[in-house]
Amino acid sequence: MTVPVVVTGLGVTSPNGLGTQDFWSAARAGRSGIDRLTRFDPASYPARLAGEVPDFAAGEHLPSRLLPQTDRMTQLALVAADWALADAGIRPEELPDFDMGVVTASSSGGFEFGQSELQNLWSQGSQYVSAYQSFAWFYAVNSGQISIRNGMKGPSSVVVSDQAGGLDAVAQARRQIRKGTGLLVCGGVDASLCPWGWVAQLAGGRLSTSDDPASAYLPFDRAADGHVPGEGGALLVLESLDRARARGTHIYGEIAGYGATFDPKPGSTREPGLRKAIEVALDDAGMSPDEVDVVFADAAAVPELDRIEAIALTDVFGPRGVPVTAPKTMTGRLCSGAAPLDLAAAFLAIADGLIPPTVNVVPAPEYELDLVVSSSRQADVASALVVARGQGGFNSAVLVRAVD
Known part of the structure; x- marks a missing residue:
């Protein structure tokens, strides 16, 4: 077990x-x-x-x-x-x-x-x-x-x-x-x-x-x-x-699923590995896409990388199929510290029933994301997906969820 x-x-x-x-x-x-x-x-x-x-x-x-x-x-x-x-x-x-x-x-x-x-x-x-x-x-x-x-x-x-x-x-x-x-x-x-x-x-x-x-x-x-x-x-x-x-201690939630992949070399016709990392994490957690309440995005702010992430999310969850947020717009990208900070935010979002915003952003409609912008959104949050990409081709995804 x-x-x-x-x-x-x-x-x-x-x-x-x-x-x-x-x-x-x-x-x-x-x-x-x-x-x-x-x-x-x-x-x-x-x-x-x-x-x-x-x-x-x-x-x-x-x-x-x-x-x-x-x-x-x-x-x-x-x-x-x-x-x-x-x-x-x-x-x-x-x-x-x-x-x-x-x-x-x-x-x-x-x-x-x-x-x-x-x-x-x-x-x-x-x-x-x-x-x-x-x-x-x-x-x-x-x-x-x-x-x-x-x-x-x-x-x-x-x-x-x-x-x-x-x-x-x-x-x-x-x-x-x-x-x-x-x-x-x-x-x-x-x-x-x-x-x-x-x-x-x-x-x-x-x-x-x-x-x-x-x-x-x-x-x-x-x-x-x-x-x-x-x-x-x-x-x-x-x-x-x-x-x-x-x-008898307080429990924020469970590390329920994890997936990691590596992108193909530049110029390859193979698709990037982010979608697969998300799918592996879902499988590891025994969860379906419709059980995910929010995604904390990698949010590269490089047009081609944003496009790749948006496609991966819409392929898995459907167009505007899940709320997406990037609170790192308030902190900057913290290298290896960014995704753990998103994990902390995910557990706090579960506790408070609230999704923090992606500040200053006007979502491009072509990305078909339900991006939480301007202000926090009240929501029933029992699970969250955090995705992160490292320069050079690293892709990782972690699913967290509340514990009964």
Whole structure:
């Protein structure tokens, strides 16, 4: 018998809200966290807007010894993990070390820390490069630091598949729960809003160059011309349903289904893999398309990619067959943190019976999507599909649903 795996804790660090409640309050109200970059002067760059996590001072949340050895990305992740565990009612020191694990996703690693140490290298010499550079930049550092901070010695790993990675990490955590591990912290938090990280994102050719936060990130809109990047994400605590019920803890819902595919090479006549990923997730969950109450879209804001996603959704659900939303229009695309943040929003939508909006967008009618725009929509939400695509061809889909 398949073991149901549920979410019992959420930890959110988002550009439109630090902490789960602040984020959800902003998402419900359609309040955006996108604005001109402040972490460095972007005047000389073609893209100048981003979603920055507000009012985050790492020293207010973490011991001072951790600050010199961690990138901003890891500081955000450590705080998100603390909040997720507290939300789940978990005190790690009271549990067996090997009964807890960590699976995170990463898209860029600790770019800002790496840039700082490279500057020290060329300006002052190798003796001024921090020994922490050996790991602070690394893709797996969030998993490592969370596991060390909480004494977690069970299965731990990192997944690197750009924006799809956050869903892949949750799916990997679900596998480990089903294999017998008691608790997994999983999801993704990214932060690379520094010049080195910025030019890397610019090289992808998908950033909006608009200076108007209200018109820069417009997925499924005829004016779509690239996305706004951001920082942050969400971490989730996963447990088996039986264990969560035995603890008497609050349950947000079940990770019910997962599917992942890879797109064919550019120029191929084969169809993209997103639709198949959704169908695999539905099959894994034992659900039909008409049982899905809302879709949290990938929302690339690149016309061809928007077209591909719209076709995949209409092929599976029918024209305007299911409400679709993209609350990341309020945060920017957070690399590996984006889809876990959508998962958090999906569980909160189930709890509140409310679908957060896709802000600023005028839906292009040719996409035939029932896009929730302008303001939140009241709805009976018992299940949600979250889809994510990573640059290079990654497609992932996760179905979540309420637990009776």
